Amino acid sequence: MSFLKSIFSKEKPQRAVKSVSDLRVNDMIVLTDSFALPENLRNQQFQVTSINTYEFEHKNQLEWVLTGPSNIELFLSLEVDDTTELKISLKVEHEDVENLFDLDQFSTVFNEPGHAELVFQSDTPKTQGWTDNHYRQHVFAKVGYFHRKDHRSESLSKYEGNGAGEQFELYTLYNEHQSHGVDIEVWNDGDTDVFLILYRPLTDIVDMYPGS
Template sequence: MSFFKKVFNKEQPQRKLTSANELKAGDIIVLTDSFALPENLRNQQFHIKAVNTYEFEYDKQTEWALESNSNIELFLSLDVDDKTYLKFSLKINHSDVESLFNLDSFAQVFDEPGDAFLEKQQDTNLTNGWTSEQYQQNVFAKVGYFHRKDHRSENISVYQGQDAGEQFELYQLLDQDQARGIDVEVWQDGDTDVFLTFYRPLTDIVDMFPGS
């Protein structure tokens, strides 16, 4: 075999993951076994099945769709402020919302001026460990666009049209400690998605493995 064949047949060096914002589809994360986490996160291993982008007026946020042995719909993003936190988002059903909150009170989330206050009624099996007793609204009808693309490696169109993303309105509530919250996404066709959110330190990811 010639020298050139030897050079080009060398295996590519494996990616090394040093921070969560380097994660790509196919990678794997392992979470801490801390009892501060809900049971369906604690000591769990998740495969990243897709990377999406939330685009707002002044920033773009990466979202990693997580997959495990359970059937829960779980997502990870990074909440960047003075410090950076992991933001886990658990998609819940209408029956979960109905159990958690009085629906008349929950409907106030969509009323101006956007200062709804919610008190929890009762958890379901899915929401155990994810919720707080009270929530105060802090975001009302914030317009965004959802892209099934990774903006870090793919171009996102700034023009209206096929690549402009799916438009939605975001409504958000947080608990007193800003450690747990609720995100509500209302799409142009009227569909509404509700997520329970959980903010944790970056160190809750105890290991990361690059995909093959």
């Protein structure tokens, strides 16, 4: 009996995932069934497949890449201001943007002084539940660096060149209540990524547990 006890006493206790900040690769989250979420997110389970870091002048922001049903890919981060919210991002393609907004109007986002406004036109099947009627620009050409690493466990390079991350410019627009947004990332090679954003309470994640 004492021999068995000595074996079991050496087993490591299972890691607890008590908050979003605890999430690691392979961990799982379950979202609420609230009608405030797009239909393809409600009561769905997602797995953390990778973790990235956005580096800005005054902060580093973690991004958890999530994969869910039908291989939908989301990007999760924490938006910390007076309160802390979930920032859930969906990457959209050029043809989606053509439906969502007038492209001439969309191009004004890149014009100084950065006071563009976007009026929503129509959804695609991919974007239903992710959009609002009107957006106003709040961020213009904010310089950041993207790292394919988790800064909690890996140091970010302080130097230019190899390991310094991929430089980009960020443009951000919000709706009136800042519950929806649009992020646009412009990279040094000219590539442009567009994301639709939902800002949601932490309670939209109803369960979290460690992966295998």
